[in-house]
Amino acid sequence: MTTTRPTRSDALRNRDAILDAALECLAVDPNASMADIAKAAGVGRVTVYGHFSSREQLLESVLVRTIDRSEAELAELDLEGDPLAALDRLVRRSWRIVDTFHRLLGAAEESLSNDRIIAHHAEPMARVRALIERGQREGVMRRDLSAEWLTSCFTALLHAAAGELRAGRLAEADADQVVAATVVSLLTARVA
Amino acid sequence: MTTTRPTRSDALRNRDAILDAALECLAVDPNASMADIAKAAGVGRVTVYGHFSSREQLLESVLVRTIDRSEAELAELDLEGDPLAALDRLVRRSWRIVDTFHRLLGAAEESLSNDRIIAHHAEPMARVRALIERGQREGVMRRDLSAEWLTSCFTALLHAAAGELRAGRLAEADADQVVAATVVSLLTARVA
DNA sequence: AATAACCCGTACACCAGTGTTCGAGATCGG
DNA sequence: CCGATCTCGAACACTGGTGTACGGGTTATT
Structure with missing residues (x-):
């Protein structure tokens, strides 16, 4: 025994x-x-x-597994160097997984006691924001809007792309290119 | 009797x-x-x-009332003339109501048999898209991305703004200005 | 002031989803 | 091949939401 x-x-x-x-x-x-x-x-x-x-524990397990996978996926990503190039890499690499994770979180919503999940939800966003702030400091990204708001736009555009892909209105082959171009152009736009 | x-x-x-x-x-x-x-x-x-x-009928009544209000709100709006100025007016006037309507639709989702609701969901989007296409034809809006995708970005940014407002991360006073500036700059961005 | 219309709380039947129990049967591992 | 482990379906209790029925009390309208 x-x-x-x-x-x-x-x-x-x-x-x-x-x-x-x-x-x-x-x-x-x-x-x-x-x-x-x-x-x-x-x-x-x-x-x-x-x-x-329980249902809740199943949700949590799925979330944890998704987190692990996304960390593995993003671990090797280099965010140094030119902020715009880094942003491009980040977008292309992460937009799909960010969306599925977000949808899972939406499903969990009313339960969610696990600290790790909450932490690993906020952390990638903080990384994006830091990158945007650096881009602003270095003068390659727009300063007329706050980094906080631009971060929010960033995620909104990722989710929009994922939604359009699911709806079949965005071709699989174009998706990476389109979402990256959109995000980068928004962040580098100069006010008229 | x-x-x-x-x-x-x-x-x-x-x-x-x-x-x-x-x-x-x-x-x-x-x-x-x-x-x-x-x-x-x-x-x-x-x-x-x-x-x-029934619950479903209550949902429907709320939706219909919201539609009526939004139509009244938007009826007087002039979308002719300079596409960028028209877009600016449209955004400022409609982003709040578009968001609440969208959230209601999300709540209804599994029911929804009323044709009028479905129709009045698609119609405002079509109007936005037509405006964007005109802007593209007249050369004041970017052509490197499809009008369809840009329309989707448009709504995504509206919802993002509404969400940030709800979360208290966006000040009530700034909101109109911020969302309009964001949308317009995205649609007029020139690729490097 | 009379009366029809309305509100309210309680109680009920109903449904769908969750989580548990049980016993019989299938299947992996040694 | 033996035994421990795992699977399966059926049955059950429980919860929370929906929609209905009823009867006493309130209120607007005439």
Whole structure:
């Protein structure tokens, strides 16, 4: 009884399938039920509760996994050097994941006690804002609007792009280029 | 029995109070319950059902009233002449109401059978898009991005402004100026 | 002042989602 | 192949929201 068997492989596979399904379902409909998620994962509803004790904990697990992935994705990103080039890299690399994370957060909204999640929501935004402030100081980004507001515009445009992509009004191939061009041009615009 | 009394005045007042409360509640929380709305209106829950046979119909009534108000607000607006000046006028006049309407729509989402609502959702967007296309033709607005995408950016920025205002990160006094400047500069930006 | 219209609270039936329990059966791992 | 682990469906209690019914009390209108 001192030694315990390792978790069975099919259980691990199911756990992953549930997380995948949850991510997909919640991105479409923030109120997707446990039954919906279970069905999408090809698993019985009870099995879901076998892996996650509650809806809230499932949400949290999905969020944590998404955070981990996004950190891995962004870790290697270099934000030094020319602020505009850095912004371009940042946008292209992060706009999709930022949007899915945002949608997940919207789904969680009324629960959310995990500090790590809250922290890792604010942190990337702070990074963007710092980059914008640097761009302003170095004179390559506009100063007539506050860095705070410009940061908000930044995210708004990312989400708009993701929405247009989902709606099929923006072609997959163009998306990166379009969103980057839009954001950069907004931040460098000179008032007439 | 042929002549019927006119609706009592207090009933009309209550009906209005309910619509006001619904608008306010749903703007904050799209899932606000009938009980929440009734309480906010200072009225019993049953009274609400006396005026609106179902939640869905209440939603619809709120939407219709909002549409009427926004039409009245925008009717006198002149979109002719210099496209940039017209855009500036349009933004300043409409961004608040566009946002509340959008939030109401989000609350309704799963119901919505009324054609008039759907129509009056698409129509203002079409007007914006037409204005942008004219601006592009006349050479005062950028052509490197599609009018469709720029329209989407337009709305995204309006909603961002409304959100920042709600969050207290944007001062009431600055808001009009900021959102107009942002939108206009994005649409007139020249690619480097 | 009379009366119809309205408000209110309580109570109820109903539905959908959550989370739990149970036992039978499938499946992985040693 | 044996056993522990996992899955599954059905059933259940519980919660919160919706919509309805009723009866006593209030208020506007005539």
